Amino acid sequence: MGPYIPIFGVGTVLIGLFLARYRNDPFIFFWMTVILCSFVEYITSYVMEKLFQVRWWDYSHEPFNYNGRVCLKVSMLFGIAGLFLIYTYYPFLLRLLNHLSPFVLVLFSIFCFLVFITDLCFTTLALFRVKNNLKKFAGKDVTEEARREVLKLIHNHDFSLNRLLLAFPKSEKFNKQEFREFRRSVIEYRNERKEKRKRKKL
Numbered sequence: 001m002g003p004y005i006p007i008f009g010v011g012t013v014l015i016g017l018f019l020a021r022y023r024n025d026p027f028i029f030f031w032m033t034v035i036l037c038s039f040v041e042y043i044t045s046y047v048m049e050k051l052f053q054v055r056w057w058d059y060s061h062e063p064f065n066y067n068g069r070v071c072l073k074v075s076m077l078f079g080i081a082g083l084f085l086i087y088t089y090y091p092f093l094l095r096l097l098n099h100l101s102p103f104v105l106v107l108f109s110i111f112c113f114l115v116f117i118t119d120l121c122f123t124t125l126a127l128f129r130v131k132n133n134l135k136k137f138a139g140k141d142v143t144e145e146a147r148r149e150v151l152k153l154i155h156n157h158d159f160s161l162n163r164l165l166l167a168f169p170k171s172e173k174f175n176k177q178e179f180r181e182f183r184r185s186v187i188e189y190r191n192e193r194k195e196k197r198k199r200k201k202l
Contacts, residue, residue: 033082
């Protein structure tokens with residue numbers, strides 16, 4: 001639900017932890033990144049399908065795919081992204097972090113971790129709640145359908161999801177008409193609750 005995709009973040013961290021040792025050989029590093037990220041994507045696809053009984057992405061239409069979970073084109077893009085990370089992004093990030101004291105760095109890391117875990121819990125809870133509605137799409141890529149089902153929860157004023165929506169009111173995710181309508185509905189609902197609380201106090 002947050003403004004990031006966990007699988008990409010996990011892949012980025014794993015590249016830094018396990019593949020940085022190959023940075024002196026771009027060719028080896030590229031192919032190690034392809035293998036690592038393809039493995040992570042395959043396992044994630046498999047686990048999510050077992051949890052929700054639906055496919056969250058499907059590369060069956062792509063050439064050189066394996067069980068529709070990974071494909072050569074996307075894996076190559078992961079390799080290219082890995083090169084950018086190790087030779088451009090990581091050095092830049094390390095220069096920024098070096099300006100922080102160890103104490104501030106620990107606090108910042110804890111904060112980011114808590115935000116990530118909280119968001120992950122809310123997202124997982126929401127997806128389990130729409131699990132039954134997604135079963136009719138078994139065997140298909142349900143990313144779009146899942147988004148619509150979660151939006152229905154938001155529209156029905158589910159409190160936890162309302163908080164997530166209101167947390168990012170200016171996000172590009174909410175620029176489309178349907179998101180603007182749902183956001184307006186959530187804000188109106190929040191204002192109604194405020195008015196009810198005020199009347200009770202009076």
